[in-house]
Amino acid sequence: xxxxxxxxxxxxxxxxxxxxxxxxxxxxxxxxxxxxxxxxxxxxxxxxxxxxxxxxxxxxxxxxxxxxxxxxxxxxxxxxxxxxxxxxxxxxxxxxxxxxxxxxxxxxxxxxxxxxxxxxxxxxxxxxxxxxxxxxxxxxxxxxxxxxxxxxxxxxxxxxxxxxxxxxxxxxxxxxxxxxxxxxxxxxxxxxxxxxxxxxxxxxxxxxxxxxxxxxxxxxxxxxxxxxxxxxxxxxxxxxxxxxxxxxxxxxxxxxxxxxxxxxxxxxxx
Amino acid sequence: xxxxxxxxxxxxxxxxxxxxxxxxxxxxxxxxxxxxxxxxxxxxxxxxxxxxxxxxxxxxxxxxxxxxxxxxxxxxxxxxxxxxxxxxxxxxxxxxxxxxxxxxxxxxxxxxxxxxxxxxxxxxxxxxxxxxxxxxxxxxxxxxxxxxxxxxxxxxxxxxxxxxxxxxxxxxxxxxxxxxxxxxxxxxxxxxxxxxxxxxxxxxxxxxxxxxxxxxxxxxxxxxxxxxxxxxxxxxxxxxxxxxxxxxxxxxxxxxxxxxxxxxxxxxxxxxxxxxxxxxxxxxxxxxxxxxxxxxxxxxxxxxxxxx
Numbered sequence: 001x002x003x004x005x006x007x008x009x010x011x012x013x014x015x016x017x018x019x020x021x022x023x024x025x026x027x028x029x030x031x032x033x034x035x036x037x038x039x040x041x042x043x044x045x046x047x048x049x050x051x052x053x054x055x056x057x058x059x060x061x062x063x064x065x066x067x068x069x070x071x072x073x074x075x076x077x078x079x080x081x082x083x084x085x086x087x088x089x090x091x092x093x094x095x096x097x098x099x100x101x102x103x104x105x106x107x108x109x110x111x112x113x114x115x116x117x118x119x120x121x122x123x124x125x126x127x128x129x130x131x132x133x134x135x136x137x138x139x140x141x142x143x144x145x146x147x148x149x150x151x152x153x154x155x156x157x158x159x160x161x162x163x164x165x166x167x168x169x170x171x172x173x174x175x176x177x178x179x180x181x182x183x184x185x186x187x188x189x190x191x192x193x194x195x196x197x198x199x200x201x202x203x204x205x206x207x208x209x210x211x212x213x214x215x216x217x218x219x220x221x222x223x224x225x226x227x228x229x230x231x232x233x234x235x236x237x238x239x240x241x242x243x244x245x246x247x248x249x250x251x252x253x254x255x256x257x258x259x260x261x262x263x264x265x266x267x268x269x270x
Numbered sequence: 271x272x273x274x275x276x277x278x279x280x281x282x283x284x285x286x287x288x289x290x291x292x293x294x295x296x297x298x299x300x301x302x303x304x305x306x307x308x309x310x311x312x313x314x315x316x317x318x319x320x321x322x323x324x325x326x327x328x329x330x331x332x333x334x335x336x337x338x339x340x341x342x343x344x345x346x347x348x349x350x351x352x353x354x355x356x357x358x359x360x361x362x363x364x365x366x367x368x369x370x371x372x373x374x375x376x377x378x379x380x381x382x383x384x385x386x387x388x389x390x391x392x393x394x395x396x397x398x399x400x401x402x403x404x405x406x407x408x409x410x411x412x413x414x415x416x417x418x419x420x421x422x423x424x425x426x427x428x429x430x431x432x433x434x435x436x437x438x439x440x441x442x443x444x445x446x447x448x449x450x451x452x453x454x455x456x457x458x459x460x461x462x463x464x465x466x467x468x469x470x471x472x473x474x475x476x477x478x479x480x481x482x483x484x485x486x487x488x489x490x491x492x493x494x495x496x497x498x499x500x501x502x503x504x505x506x507x508x509x510x511x512x513x514x515x516x517x518x519x520x521x522x523x524x525x526x527x528x529x530x531x532x533x534x535x536x537x538x539x540x541x542x543x544x545x546x547x548x549x550x551x552x553x554x555x556x557x558x559x560x561x562x563x564x565x566x567x568x569x570x571x572x573x574x575x576x577x578x
Contacts, residue, residue, distance in 0.1 A: 050514075052281060088574035089571050092569065094568045094569075099562050100561050101562070103379060114573075234276040245505050245507075246502065248505050248513075249501055249502035249504070251513075256333035256516065256520065257333070261336050263337050
């Protein structure tokens, strides 16, 4: 870890402390009904610049309760879900044709999340019942992606195989994460969650949802939105390439011609 | 040191990519070849999406062929008339190639076709080169005089219609094979991210009987224009040209080529050719291995490009 990153981390932590402190102070402001959540996030934007190799998001919050709040036998549980922009993803299966592995069957998921992190303070199965987890789509295997093609022709088993392949591939790229020890309680009410955002993260609008569970029931939920975007030169290059592709192509050629020509001057041998 | 590529959308090791550009540049300077056929597979092995590797390599070849084209143009080693006829085919071929590339990409078969084309072309070219140079080496060792092909000999090529006269090349030959060679090279440039010199130079020498003093210059002229066109076409239809990656490769390639050219001067032509052939065959077999060995995961995913 470089010094710059250590300093940045220290700054992050001190900012978190500051916000946590103000959150605690907020506790005294006005009456609240049962439990509610006050949450914050370390960054509302993740900027992709030329030295981007991934980022770490820190989510934090506190469980607010008033005098009337009944005690929870099992204490509180927190589930954090971060969802990236939805996009169409095609999953293909290879088959061997005369000795060569060729993509054959394919299946397109219309609205797969480009990023999905599900973090909790303990195993999901301990936090709530299967039904509850299903109804809130908590868990990588509990996502209900829509399919655009072949739904009628593929059997349930094949469908499962393709959705599992999607999960597996996204997990290997660290774009899908399920961490059942990813939320840490600092006290009875204070918690933090760290989410590693990999370098391959798609750009666009993200949404973080923080859910408070108590005795297997959802007590409260909060949403924070954030954005991943390219900045500076990366943004300029990308938008030029996508919005003015002809100009971008011509510029790329001019760049190549000029650098080739410069090289021939620099290394002139005769 | 990592640097983020804005179009490939992943970080790469700055020095490693520079080194790769330098290494391939060294080899291309040493053997006098473009190097695209080595660079594109290397980029793919490194993890760059094949579509980005092909389009970006086309962009780099523009840079690496400029200096050579200038040198040959100064020496009057470019037959512009022949070059323009080749180019007529090249323009057609690259338009068809980029269209085909886009179609294959939507079908999910582009990676397979890129690899297959490499295996086929590298296999044939590498095999022929190795055979030829080994034959020359054994003959020259035996002290026999190697017969030189005479330009006056006639083949089936000379029976074709639409004959044209090319003064600088001292040729009177049908335009059909020239346009066909140009078109083939255009398609290869678009699909494989190569200049196509490895096909064009032998074709011009053995099929068209173009004199050797204009072969290199004229093919460089054709490669320069075709790869420039392919770059623009890929940028507009596939948006896969990564200028940051291209710049890194250009910088490495230019420096490497200078050292390579010097290193190559001390070697015999047939030894050089045998070395190059072995390298070509190595890359070919690595790609072939990837095609036939069962992948760890039979499933793969690709993000469907949104319409911008």
